[in-house]
Structure formats: C-alpha cells, structure tokens
Amino acid sequence: MIKRLLSFEWKQFSRSSYFKKGIAIKILLAFAVLYFGGMALLLGGSLFFILKKTIPETDPMTTVNSFLFFWFIFDFMLRYFMQQLPVMNVKPLMIIPVKRNTVIYYLLGKTSVSFFNILPLFIVVPFTIVLLVQGYPVIPVLAWLIGFVAITGSINFINFLVNKNNVVFYVVLALVATFGVLEYYSIFKISEPMGYAFNYMYAHPYLVVVPIVALVALFNATFHFIKKGFYLDDAISKKVKEVSTTDLSWLNRFGAVAPFLKNDIKLIQRNVRPRQVMMMSFMFLFYGLVFYTQDTYREMPALLAFASMFITGGFLMTFGQYVPSWDSEYYKLLMSQNIPYKTYLESKWYLMVVAVLFSFILSTPYIYFGWDIFGMIAAGAVFNIGLNSFLTLFGGALNRVPIELNVKAKAFSNTNGFNPTQLLIGLPKFLLPMLIFYVPYKLINFNAGLIALALVGVLGIVFRPYIFNKIEQVYQKGKYKTIAAFSEKQ
Structure with a gap:
C-alpha cells in the first residue's frame, strides 16, 4: 500500500x-x-x-x-x-x-x-x-x-x-x-x-x-x-465563525484603487497565510541590529546598504513577491470585471508604499546608531518605493503559482505560491542598491553614496506612469496563462 x-x-x-x-x-x-x-x-x-x-x-x-x-x-x-x-x-x-x-x-x-x-x-x-x-x-x-x-x-x-x-x-x-x-x-x-x-x-x-x-x-x-x-x-465539516466587519470607508479618498485596497486589507485580516506573512515582515525591522551593532559591519558600508533594504522593505519583499497569487482563488472574477489592469496594479503599489513608509517611521529608534545610519535607512526607503516596488510587481507578472489562503504553514518555508523566477527577480533588489551606493562612496564619500541611492528611487517615482505602462503590458500579455494556472490547485 x-x-x-x-x-x-x-x-x-x-x-x-x-x-x-x-x-x-x-x-x-x-x-x-x-x-x-x-x-x-x-x-x-x-x-x-x-x-x-x-x-x-x-x-x-x-x-x-x-x-x-x-x-x-x-x-x-x-x-x-x-x-x-x-x-x-x-x-x-x-x-x-x-x-x-x-x-x-x-x-x-x-x-x-x-x-x-x-x-x-x-x-x-x-x-x-x-x-x-x-x-x-x-x-x-x-x-x-x-x-x-x-x-x-x-x-x-x-x-x-x-x-x-x-x-x-x-x-x-x-x-x-x-x-x-x-x-x-x-x-x-x-x-x-x-x-x-x-x-x-x-x-x-x-x-x-x-x-x-x-x-x-x-x-x-x-x-x-x-x-x-x-x-x-x-x-x-466547516467551522462556523461570526464574521466581523471593519469600516474601511476612509479608503474611498484613494479613488479607483480604493476597492482593491479594501480587498487586500480584508484578505490580510481574514486569512491565515497573508496574516502570517505580514507579521513576519515586521521582523525585518530588527534586521539592522545584526549589522549596526557590529564594528566589523560598520567598516563595510555596502553591507549596511544591503541591511537598509530589509528594514523598510520587509512587507514589500514578503507580501509583495506573491502578487498576484494572493488573488488566485478569485482571479477569474477580477479579470472578468470592467477594471483597468493598471488600477489593480496601482492598488498593490500603494499598499507596498504605505508599508514602506510605516516601517520607516517605526525605524526611527535607529537614530541611536547615528544620523549616517538613519540616513542610509531613509535612502533605502526611497529606493524601495522608487525601484524595488516596481521590480516586485514585474516579478509578479511571471508568478503563476496559486496560493491557498488558509493553509497554516511556516511563512519562512511554505513554498505554496513559490516560483524560482522570484529568486532571479529578487537578486537586483539586494545587489543593485549595494552597487549603486558603493561606487559613489568609493569614488567620492559616504554621503554621495546615500544621495545616489535616494536619487535612483526618486527617478523611479518620477517615471512611475511610464514604468506602470510597461509592467501592465507584461501582465496583459500573460493574462490568460495566469488565469489557466490559477484554475489548477496544487
């Protein structure tokens, strides 16, 4: 047997x-x-x-x-x-x-x-x-x-x-x-x-x-x-639970993306897997304690730039990498609505941006290690918003593995929704900021590295409409392949 x-x-x-x-x-x-x-x-x-x-x-x-x-x-x-x-x-x-x-x-x-x-x-x-x-x-x-x-x-x-x-x-x-x-x-x-x-x-x-x-x-x-x-x-058997509702009317000020933002917040509140990932993302706030407390790492600023990506980018790198797999159970319904794909993607971007800003506010105690360290965290936050968020959305276009929202498993190890392409897309998120910071730092000084890191993020924000159009085209091209893949449960 x-x-x-x-x-x-x-x-x-x-x-x-x-x-x-x-x-x-x-x-x-x-x-x-x-x-x-x-x-x-x-x-x-x-x-x-x-x-x-x-x-x-x-x-x-x-x-x-x-x-x-x-x-x-x-x-x-x-x-x-x-x-x-x-x-x-x-x-x-x-x-x-x-x-x-x-x-x-x-x-x-x-x-x-x-x-x-x-x-x-x-x-x-x-x-x-x-x-x-x-x-x-x-x-x-x-x-x-x-x-x-x-x-x-x-x-x-x-x-x-x-x-x-x-x-x-x-x-x-x-x-x-x-x-x-x-x-x-x-x-x-x-x-x-x-x-x-x-x-x-x-x-x-x-x-x-x-x-x-x-x-x-x-x-x-x-x-x-x-x-x-x-x-x-x-x-x-189904467990019967009393459903509690949350007033999210304040999100209406975001216009067309508001329904999607409400949907994502409810998804996190009501389902095991996204709630697990969100809680895990806040652990990244303590990542700097590994690097900033050691004199050895303080002498290697490129590694500090690497750490700064994680402090404010925990939610982006954990929750964001599974876009659009979070919606796999009702993706057909979403795609059958008369909704611009760009609006759907913008809602995910806004969610990641808010998470980065919130993480940046929570990271203010790192001022204790010096204004240079906090400046690097701030530059990392701008870089996450202006470039890493778009890299994350682009990687989602190649992610066609469905997620079961209420499968309780370790957020670190659950490969449900995992795609090896994410590993390749994830490399620039870690290596690129180190390179962008290190070259000006080596040629000029520390502050030049911070300015270069932040400037790349600002340029990404400035050219956001153009970048969104390109990402939308990739999503549109693979739309029906994604629907077919999400229809099959693993």
Missing part, C-alpha cells in the same frame, strides 16, 4: 501544469542538499582532528558532548522556521477501504526521511568512523551514535506536535525561553548536565535505551494525535 501511495503522489505531481516549475525547485533543492551535505561530510570527517588540535587537553568526545545541547536547540529552531511538514490529500482515501493507520504511518515516514533528519548523519557518521579508526571502543561509540540519532528523531516529532498543537507549542516555548534565560545569565547552565548525560551514556552504553524509548513515545504520541482527527466528518 505504501508503494501505491508513493505512486499516487508522483502522478499528482507529474501530471500537473506546474510540473516543470516543481522540477526546477527540486533541482535547486538538490544542489542545496549536495552542497550542505558535502560541507557536513567535510566537517564530520575533520571535527575530531580540529578539536584535538585546538583543545588538546580535552578528549574530543567530551568536547562534542558539552556542545550537543546547543546543537539540539539549533536543530529545533531551524526545523520550526524552515521544515515543511508533510502534506497529503487524504479526503479521497477516507472513502475507500484503506486503513487509517497505513496512511498515518506513510505521513510519519515522509517526515522521518526529511533533509533535517539526514543532514546530521553526514556529520556524526564520519565523526563516529574517525573515532573507531582512532581506537575508541566500538560498543560505546555506536551507542552514542544511536542515542544521537534517536534524539534527532525525537526533535522531529516534537516539531510536528509544536506545529499542530497550541498546548505543546506554548509548553515548549516556555521551556526553551526559561532555559535560555538561565543559560544566558549563568544562573543554571542546562548545557552542562546535558553534556554529563551524554558522557555518562558513552561510559554506560546500555543507557542508550532512554533516548530510544523517548523516540518511540513521541512517535506514538504523534501517531495518536493525527489519528484523533483523521475522520471524514472532521475533514469536510
């Missing part, structure tokens, strides 16, 4: 209109896997000798065990923000004689062979082989390896429960935050007893049964959690 389920998924993928785009994404992911896998193998094979050279007075195994707690925390955080949970259309399977347990085992099997579970093996397996070659006892080393793999698998199922159950999410969040604060202020270093525990398990290999039992328990907990809601009635 598992073989047949795999066959169903392959047929669904290969027969769809987005097959070529899916192949492109998977090729990019394959290259990423090869790169990171190769780096992990290199690290795993050389880790023993690096530790032996840098910390000769301590056994490399002991050193590794003392840092395993931080590795597992990093692993969990990376999974939470990046790992895409397995999805499958199970409704058709519920009305045919297929055992629920089989489908659930298949889903859990998919998440067990995740890249995030395999990558650590590229580090610990070579490290284990080196230990054995160096004469370490076989049974303790293998027990340590099994324990590491079991804890990695346990984190996988914890991540699954955290994403699906609010109670588990808040409990885990409270534990991580508590131990993080205690560790940071040296009140209680949880990393030390964790290191002792692994050293003790290495000295007493029979204790490997503890992480194995934890893995089995978490697997069963995840299995029963999925099974509890695995019923046809639960899958097809």
Whole structure:
C-alpha cells in the first residue's frame, strides 16, 4: 500500500501544469542538499582532528558532548522556521477501504526521511568512523551514535506536535525561553548536565535505551494525535465563525484603487497565510541590529546598504513577491470585471508604499546608531518605493503559482505560491542598491553614496506612469496563462 501511495503522489505531481516549475525547485533543492551535505561530510570527517588540535587537553568526545545541547536547540529552531511538514490529500482515501493507520504511518515516514533528519548523519557518521579508526571502543561509540540519532528523531516529532498543537507549542516555548534565560545569565547552565548525560551514556552504553524509548513515545504520541482527527466528518465539516466587519470607508479618498485596497486589507485580516506573512515582515525591522551593532559591519558600508533594504522593505519583499497569487482563488472574477489592469496594479503599489513608509517611521529608534545610519535607512526607503516596488510587481507578472489562503504553514518555508523566477527577480533588489551606493562612496564619500541611492528611487517615482505602462503590458500579455494556472490547485 505504501508503494501505491508513493505512486499516487508522483502522478499528482507529474501530471500537473506546474510540473516543470516543481522540477526546477527540486533541482535547486538538490544542489542545496549536495552542497550542505558535502560541507557536513567535510566537517564530520575533520571535527575530531580540529578539536584535538585546538583543545588538546580535552578528549574530543567530551568536547562534542558539552556542545550537543546547543546543537539540539539549533536543530529545533531551524526545523520550526524552515521544515515543511508533510502534506497529503487524504479526503479521497477516507472513502475507500484503506486503513487509517497505513496512511498515518506513510505521513510519519515522509517526515522521518526529511533533509533535517539526514543532514546530521553526514556529520556524526564520519565523526563516529574517525573515532573507531582512532581506537575508541566500538560498543560505546555506536551507542552514542544511536542515542544521537534517536534524539534527532525525537526533535522531529516534537516539531510536528509544536506545529499542530497550541498546548505543546506554548509548553515548549516556555521551556526553551526559561532555559535560555538561565543559560544566558549563568544562573543554571542546562548545557552542562546535558553534556554529563551524554558522557555518562558513552561510559554506560546500555543507557542508550532512554533516548530510544523517548523516540518511540513521541512517535506514538504523534501517531495518536493525527489519528484523533483523521475522520471524514472532521475533514469536510466547516467551522462556523461570526464574521466581523471593519469600516474601511476612509479608503474611498484613494479613488479607483480604493476597492482593491479594501480587498487586500480584508484578505490580510481574514486569512491565515497573508496574516502570517505580514507579521513576519515586521521582523525585518530588527534586521539592522545584526549589522549596526557590529564594528566589523560598520567598516563595510555596502553591507549596511544591503541591511537598509530589509528594514523598510520587509512587507514589500514578503507580501509583495506573491502578487498576484494572493488573488488566485478569485482571479477569474477580477479579470472578468470592467477594471483597468493598471488600477489593480496601482492598488498593490500603494499598499507596498504605505508599508514602506510605516516601517520607516517605526525605524526611527535607529537614530541611536547615528544620523549616517538613519540616513542610509531613509535612502533605502526611497529606493524601495522608487525601484524595488516596481521590480516586485514585474516579478509578479511571471508568478503563476496559486496560493491557498488558509493553509497554516511556516511563512519562512511554505513554498505554496513559490516560483524560482522570484529568486532571479529578487537578486537586483539586494545587489543593485549595494552597487549603486558603493561606487559613489568609493569614488567620492559616504554621503554621495546615500544621495545616489535616494536619487535612483526618486527617478523611479518620477517615471512611475511610464514604468506602470510597461509592467501592465507584461501582465496583459500573460493574462490568460495566469488565469489557466490559477484554475489548477496544487
């Protein structure tokens, strides 16, 4: 039956209109896997000798065990923000004689062979082989390896429960935050007893049964959690909610674009995915703290120009890149109305501009780092409005992947609506401002770089009608291809 389920998924993928785009994404992911896998193998094979050279007075195994707690925390955080949970259309399977347990085992099997579970093996397996070659006892080393793999698998199922159950999410969040604060202020270093525990398990290999039992328990907990809601009635029932209305009449002053602005605001208010992306976009406001607080970056102004794009352009780069996919569920209706395409595009542009201006206002505390830094943020805001906003709209003309508005998934990792073309369109948004700033900065001075960056944005605003006409032509040319692509659900 598992073989047949795999066959169903392959047929669904290969027969769809987005097959070529899916192949492109998977090729990019394959290259990423090869790169990171190769780096992990290199690290795993050389880790023993690096530790032996840098910390000769301590056994490399002991050193590794003392840092395993931080590795597992990093692993969990990376999974939470990046790992895409397995999805499958199970409704058709519920009305045919297929055992629920089989489908659930298949889903859990998919998440067990995740890249995030395999990558650590590229580090610990070579490290284990080196230990054995160096004469370490076989049974303790293998027990340590099994324990590491079991804890990695346990984190996988914890991540699954955290994403699906609010109670588990808040409990885990409270534990991580508590131990993080205690560790940071040296009140209680949880990393030390964790290191002792692994050293003790290495000295007493029979204790490997503890992480194995934890893995089995978490697997069963995840299995029963999925099974509890695995019923046809639960899958097809609609949750009835009281609809609240918002008075958006004040938007009428924007004229013809007002109905579209109202529609976008309601879309963000009422749907999971756009609300998720909008909240994530405000995290970009703190991006400058990574660069402006480090003297190393202060000596590389081109990187500061790179950071300034993100501070005010979070909404533009997250929400904006999915135009017009946000409207994919009712795109046919929009295109059947007697509405100029330019008006539709202008509404999206105004929304991004307001978001950039609002982010700029919220960024005023960066004055603390100096007026030169705040001036760069201001120049970045003008550049985002005058050029990056148009690049974003142009990229949308090539984006024909629909979005399911109420699919709750990680905003960082959800590839629903993703198009590899966005990667190519996104490069100028990051690299161009660095180049425009750096050349005048190097030839003249810092202020010349800021003026050049802002001037490009001002020119974009001045030539906005001409740019809009060109972008509209691209949208009009691919209009019916976009409608056809949005009609097919992934």
